[in-house]
Amino acid sequence: MSNLNRNIKILFWFFSVLFFGLIAYLTYFQIYERDKLITSSYSVYNRRLIEQEKKILRGSILDRNGIVLAKSVQVDGLQKREYLDGPAFAHVIGYSRRIYQQGNTGIEKAYDRELLGMVGNDPMILLRKLIFGKGQMGNNVYLTIDKTLQDIAYKDMEGKKGAVVALNPKTGEILAMVSTPSYDPNTLGENWEEIMTSSEHVVLNRATQGLYPPGSVFKIVTTAAVLTYNPELYDKTFYCKGYIIVDGNRINNFGGIAHGIEDFKQAFYRSCNSFFIQAGLDLGSENLQTIAYAFGLDKRVPLEIDTTKNQFPPIDGKSDLAETSIGQGKMLVTPLTMALVASAVANDGVIMKPYLMKYVADPISGAVIEKSTPSQYLNPISKKVADAIKQLMIGAVNDKEGTGKAAQIPGITVAGKTGTAENPHGDPHAWFVGFAPAENPQIVVSVIVENGGEGGKVAAPIARDIIRAYLTK
Structure with a gap:
């Protein structure tokens, strides 16, 4: 009998442990993992969300001024997603095709719960929906993007490969984000295989996921390192022969142009490789690497949509330091990252965290359910350093020898930096980063x-068109 009682107690405690373990397991997922599991965009077979898609008229996506960019309509009893400015916004908005077991991307993925009406279930809002017979509608997502700027950027980039990012340096709001070549999300159903396997990589968002050598736009970072760690270098002059030899390797200026004797300002305006290589060698790899990391060149930029981590390997030797000083070598960055580098100069040394969602609103009452708040991301340089670089960037656009003259706008002071980045896969990449009004x-x-x-001939005019449109609208 005693053995029987002992066995019963063992079984009791065994099943009790299993029972409480199951409760703890379910409680953990209910409290901590519920939203992730429910709305996981990687799980295209998530039946809960597929059923939700069938019942809920997915909310609209609008630009900062309330212009509808994506909406859902009922066609023969089925929900159809319409993208009203398709290719221009394809990489920002993405697509929603979970119901076809093809997942979703972009804003459609980042704000899936909001668009399905799975947040902001305030009792009064729900009551209003019921009264107006609108209980099966998702919420609307308003973006920081300005459709006018987006369309201008897309038009200027048509027929080219590349990307454009425009943002407000004081808040981090992204005003335009274009990647080309693009695709039409309205035709994904009939062209899925062709679009997904395109040799042009049309689904890649080059603005946030494309990695490129920055070329001479990186000289902003080299200048920041000089002014921060070795400011006496700023007052030195240098005799430019059109090339410089480092460890037996000859590195030329663009076009082999010899500038003669020049100071730091002239070297920045002309984007002289020889001068900046010597500055980098005098500065040292540790200082240059430290400032690059402070700018986030070794990080993944935080954003609602997918971004690729920048690559800035440790600088190894004099030749590597020489190439890194002018934005060549092993480093690779995204266009969004270089927009943030320029924003540090524009915003007194502070980089604000970039974001795409302005607010989420109830479709009936217009009540705001979620709203983005500006926040600091990085603070790589002081205001004094930022102001000094700003003056150099103004000169690069407005000085008679400046490489960025094509970015000039009558009545508006534009600050900028050009780049012509060599790459092993063809002609150099053309870069321009800038801001306005400089004051x-x-x-x-x-x-x-x-x-x-x-960059001064190809990229600068595109930036000029966008800046002019924004400041003169």
């Missing part, structure tokens, strides 16, 4: 045109 910056623009050649 009180309201917009920063980063442009890259793959294999475009000279």
Whole structure:
């Protein structure tokens, strides 16, 4: 009998442990993992969300001024997603095709719960929906994007490969984000295989996921390192022969141009490789690497949609330091990252965290359910250093020898830096980063045109068009 009682107690405690373990397991997922599991965009077979998609009229996506960019309509009893400015917004908005077991991307993925009406279930809002017979509608997502700027950027980039990012340096709001070549999300159903396997990689968001050598736009970072760690270098002059030899390797200026005797300002305006290589060698790899990391060049930029981590390997030797000083070598960055680098100069040394969602609103009452708040991301340089670089960037656009003259706008002071980044896969990439008005910056623009050649001739005019449209609208 005693053995029987002992066995019963063992079984009792065994099943009790299993029972409480199951409760703890379910409680953990209910409290901590519930939302992730429910709305996981990677799980295209998530039946709960597929059923939710069938019942709920997915909310609309609008630009910052209330212009509808994506909406759902009922066609023969089935829900159809319409993208009203398809290719121009394809990489920002993405697509929603979970119901076809093809998942979702972009804003459609990031704000899936909001668009399905799975947040903000305030009792009064629900009551209003019931009264108005609108209980089966998702919430609307308003973006920080300005449709006018987006369309201008897309038009200027048509026929080119590359990306454009425009943002407000004071808040981090992204005003435009374009990647080309693009695709039409309205035709995904009939062209899925062709689009997904395109040799042009049309689904890749080059603005946030494309990795490129920054070329001479990186000289902003080299200058920041000089002014922060070795400011006496700023007052030195240098005799430019059109090339410089480091460890037996000859590195030329663009076009082999010899500038003669020049100071730091002239070297920045002309984007002289020889001068900046010597500055980098005098500065040292540790200082340059430290400031690069402070700018986030070794990080993944935080954003609601997918971003790729920048690559900035440790600098190894004099030759590597020489190439890194002018934005060549092993480093690779995204166009969004270089927009943030320029925004630090525009915003007194502070980089604000970028974001795409302005607010989420109830479709009936217009009540705001969620709202983004500006926050600091990084603070790589002091205001004094930022102000000094700003003056150099103004000169690069407005000086008679400046490489960025094509970005000039009558009546508006534009600050900028060009780049012509060599790459092993063809002609150089054309870069331009800049902001305006320089006295009180309201917009920063980063442009890259793959294999475009000279940044001052190809990328700068695109940035000019976007800045002019934003400041003169």
